[in-house]
Amino acid sequence: MTTTSSDTQSRARRSGLPWSALLALGTAVFITSLTETLPAGVLTEMSASLGTSSGATGQAVTVYAAGTALTAIPLATATASLPRKPLLLGAMAVFLVANTLTAAAPGYIVLLAGRFLAGVAAGLAWAILAGYARRIAPAGMEGRAIAVAMTGIPVALSLGVPAGTLIGEQVGWRAAFGAVSLATLAVIGWIGVSVPGVGQPAIAQADTDRSDPAPESSANSPLRQTLAVPGVVPIMVTVTTFVLGHTIIYAYIAPYLQHAGLGSATDAVLLAFGVACLVSIWYVGRHVDRRLRTLTVTGAVLFTLATAALAVTTAHAVIWVAAVLWGLGWGGAPTLLQTAAGQAGMRHSSAAADTAQAVLVTLWNAAMALGGIIGGLLLQTSGATVVAVSAAALGAVSLLIVAGARHHAFRDTRATP
Numbered sequence: 001m002t003t004t005s006s007d008t009q010s011r012a013r014r015s016g017l018p019w020s021a022l023l024a025l026g027t028a029v030f031i032t033s034l035t036e037t038l039p040a041g042v043l044t045e046m047s048a049s050l051g052t053s054s055g056a057t058g059q060a061v062t063v064y065a066a067g068t069a070l071t072a073i074p075l076a077t078a079t080a081s082l083p084r085k086p087l088l089l090g091a092m093a094v095f096l097v098a099n100t101l102t103a104a105a106p107g108y109i110v111l112l113a114g115r116f117l118a119g120v121a122a123g124l125a126w127a128i129l130a131g132y133a134r135r136i137a138p139a140g141m142e143g144r145a146i147a148v149a150m151t152g153i154p155v156a157l158s159l160g161v162p163a164g165t166l167i168g169e170q171v172g173w174r175a176a177f178g179a180v181s182l183a184t185l186a187v188i189g190w191i192g193v194s195v196p197g198v199g200q201p202a203i204a205q206a207d208t209d210r211s212d213p214a215p216e217s218s219a220n221s222p223l224r225q226t227l228a229v230p231g232v233v234p235i236m237v238t239v240t241t242f243v244l245g246h247t248i249i250y251a252y253i254a255p256y257l258q259h260a261g262l263g264s265a266t267d268a269v270l271l272a273f274g275v276a277c278l279v280s281i282w283y284v285g286r287h288v289d290r291r292l293r294t295l296t297v298t299g300a301v302l303f304t305l306a307t308a309a310l311a312v313t314t315a316h317a318v319i320w321v322a323a324v325l326w327g328l329g330w331g332g333a334p335t336l337l338q339t340a341a342g343q344a345g346m347r348h349s350s351a352a353a354d355t356a357q358a359v360l361v362t363l364w365n366a367a368m369a370l371g372g373i374i375g376g377l378l379l380q381t382s383g384a385t386v387v388a389v390s391a392a393a394l395g396a397v398s399l400l401i402v403a404g405a406r407h408h409a410f411r412d413t414r415a416t417p
Contacts, residue, residue: 018136020194022148025129027187028092030152032122035099035180036064036368037156039115042168042176049173050108057108060115062369067119068126069365075120076127076358077222080351084135085197088128089188095121096184103177123365127358130338134353135198140289146342147285147335155278226355231344231408235356238401238410239337239363242300245394246330247371249307252379252387259384260314269323276327284332288339293410296336296402302329304395311388340410 039046039060047057079087098121101114130146137145168176226232249256257266284295306326309318341360345353378387402410 016138017141017145017148018196019148020190021136021196022133022145024187024190024194025133025149026152027183028088028125028152028191029129029149030156031180031184031187032095032125033153033156035095035118035177036068036122037061038176038180042173045168045173046111050105050111052108060102060111062372063112063116064119064122065365065369067116068123069362069369071120072123072127072361072365073223073355073358075124076355079124080222080354083197084128084132085191085195088125088132088195089191091121091125091128092184092188092191095125096181096188099177099184100181103174103181119365123361126361127354130342130357131350131354132195132198134342135350136196142342143288143292143335143339144285146338147281147288147332150334150338151281151285153334222351222355223359225348226345226352226359229344229348229352229356231347231405231410232341232352232356232359234401234405234409235337235340235344236359236363238296238398238405239341239360240367241394241401242303242333242337242398243364243367244371244374245307245391245398246303246333247368248375248378248394249310249387249391251372252375252384255379256310256384256387257319260316260319262316262319269320272320273323273327276324277331280328280331281335284335288332288335291412292336292339292343293402293406293412295332296340296410297399299329299333299336300395300399300402302326303333304329304392304399307388307392307395311385311392336410343411344409 039057043057046060047053050057095118098114098118102111102118105111105114129149133145133149134142167179227236253270254263254266257263257269262269280299284299288295302325306322306329309322309325337360338357341356342353345356374390375387378390
């Protein structure tokens with residue numbers, strides 16, 4: 001299987017990025033990202049169908065994120081010695097079953113069970129996907145490959161959720177989840193045909209090459225080793241603060257716009273945000289392999305300025321500009337953070353890079369779940385302006401961490417010729 005990996009890398013160096021394979025991985029990211037937030041767009045229909053309150057039905061988002069956050073690291077560790085392609089296909093197959101269970105759920109408890117299982121499968125897939133994209137890319141283009149794979153996140157937020165909402169409004173929320181299941185089935189076939197194997201699992205290679213005759217047997221030792229790598233902890237703290245700040249404001253942007261007198265333009269504002277996200281990820285994808293630090297600092301600055309503007313004024317012109325700046329600052333964040341985690345981990349081993357990706361997935365989803373809770377409490381107790389203030393403060397913290405970690409994390413590099 002090592003030969004397969006070498007052949008793949010040789011072909012990649014000759015022909016550039018393996019576009020079909022990366023787009024298949026990116027579509028898997030899109031589907032799992034879309035499904036996480038889809039209930040928010042069809043909440044009213046789900047509540048009416050299941051006979052539950054909006055608050056209770058909203059927990060369908062929380063349990064999905066919890067399933068991912070609670071199991072990403074343990075599953076990544078437990079499956080580290082397994083070949084990547086069969087594992088990815090297995091994770092997507094479980095996701096297909098769980099999402100179909102959600103679509104057909106006869107009651108609330110079954111719905112939550114399906115959502116939790118889908119979150120578990122998505123967490124394992126996410127822990128694999130960025131590392132997979134990195135391994136099938138030619139040398140010097142790893143960041144660009146991750147950018148292609150991670151395009152699914154902003155596309156899901158900016159275009160997928162509104163499309164799912166439209167399907168839900170027209171033919172019912174079950175049809176929206178059913179459409180996701182059909183897309184998942186197609187993606188499984190696409191991955192099977194287009195995505196190459198990546199040879200011996202990285203963590204198995206690392207264990208084989210390690211000279212230590214008595215490695216630690218604790219299941220947590222890969223995690224401890226990874227967190228000890230210089231630069232990994234600052235990156236993970238940045239992931240937590242940046243995603244938390246984004247989620248606090250994004251989850252409650254509709255109430256904020258209502259407060260600002262732009263409630264009727266919520267869809268248009270989110271579209272402007274989404275288009276800016278796509279521009280951001282396109283630009284980041286082109287330059288991430290050489291300008292990781294510069295782009296990360298710029299993204300944090302733009303996000304902080306945008307949310308600070310939302311905090312100090314509700315002038316409509318400022319809100320529109322802020323939405324665009326926010327999208328430009330946030331759109332490339334998944335690529336930048338995934339690339340930074342992989343880059344830092346690779347200074348120790350491929351195994352550490354994989355573990356770092358699993359930690360990132362866990363913290364990302366935990367921050368999303370926590371952001372929804374904190375944002376809701378702030379909105380209820382202090383109002384929409386304080387929500388924006390909190391997001392800006394977390395953006396500023398993220399900027400300070402990135403700026404202070406210049407020696408070991410978020411390093412600009414020179415592309416490999």
